[in-house]
Amino acid sequence: MSDLVPPSDDWLDAECRRLLDFGRRVVHPVGGAAWLDDDGEPDLARPVHTWITSRTVHVFSLGHLLGVEGCAPIAAATLDGLRTTLHDAEHGGWFTAVDATGAPTGTAKSCYDHAFVMLAASSAVVAGIPGAPALLxxxxxxxxxxxxxxPVGRVVDEWDRSFSQSAPYRGLNSSMHSVEAVLAVGDVTGERRWHERAGRIASYVVALAEAHDGRLPEHFGADWSVDLELNRDRPDDPFKPFGATIGHGLEWARLLLHVDATLGDDAPAGLLETSRLLFARAAADGWDVDGAPGFVYTTDWDGMPVVRNRMHWVAAEGIAAAAALHRRTSEEAYADRYAQWWAYVVEHLRDADRGSWHHELDPRNRPQASVWPGKPDLYHAVQATLLPRLPLSPSLASALAVGRGRASGMMGA
Structure with missing residues (x-):
């Protein structure tokens, strides 16, 4: 048993509000959410991204449901950017990003972005943000x-602008965030088919994890043939890195438990067992393996570190996965990991002076910006303060709407 004491529910609530306060200047003049620098100032030289805008709508909708003053206008303003600036009025769907004039920076339409638009819209519907039902x-x-x-029961990763030609690539990252999104959509709409889709994707992940000893392949051909070599020459790609991504193993470990709790008797077999496997593999391969605490970003297929930088979102997902497994099993080992990883966040990632969390550290836990300059995203950190206090089902916004945000007392002292 660990001697570390996990943060109390009151501390988690205060940290959530501190994070939201950091993002109050996020609304971009052209519409949507700006990329924030280390002090929370908008970096207007960077494009406006659909994924950042959607995550901003999501977290400030959650803030509004928590009763945090000023969150609703931010959620409304950034949601308006999804309805206007970032939306493709000619062909439908959403651009990946637009520049400071509102012109799209590329032509691809990605599932990753569209999954986050669904998540944003579903949270905003629950929060009563104007325009959210139409967006959803x-x-x-x-x-x-x-x-x-x-009939494969998975997602297409990318299309061209007119949705006439799909890319010859399938990815587990877009699949993962699609699971998160369709669970939320099912909770909001009451339409069972959305939850069932999460189950179909999850069943594929169960098979992948078993076949690859808990190191999930991320990249596939159009026929879902595994590609273990993609981006070997660009191993720190922020969205398609080479090798096994430690944070995604942890994120999937949690999501499989959400699917299990949502579908109940109709859930695919093996979700809890696979969650345990993914968590154990990520912890063994990724945590404190190279002479300093923290999670490495990626490993090769033998579990050796490839990119050793520490990303804030990986620690956040480790915390959330440990909390979810403890809730599901009541096993003390998961509570110990939860306390250990929160202690790491407080010591190394949480920026008490300038706000938010450092998004990237070097292998010796010093702030670095080779992959993630600035602090553009509140999503992972905010969710790390909320998920330990909420049930495994329904999804975050729906759970907060029924007043369960401070009732669980799951991990706090």
């Missing part, structure tokens, strides 16, 4: 028409 209807229609792939 649009986002779900686009997802069903272009990104959900029958």
């Amino acid at each position: 209807a649009d986002a779900t229609a686009v997802f069903e028409r272009h990104f959900w792939e029958e």
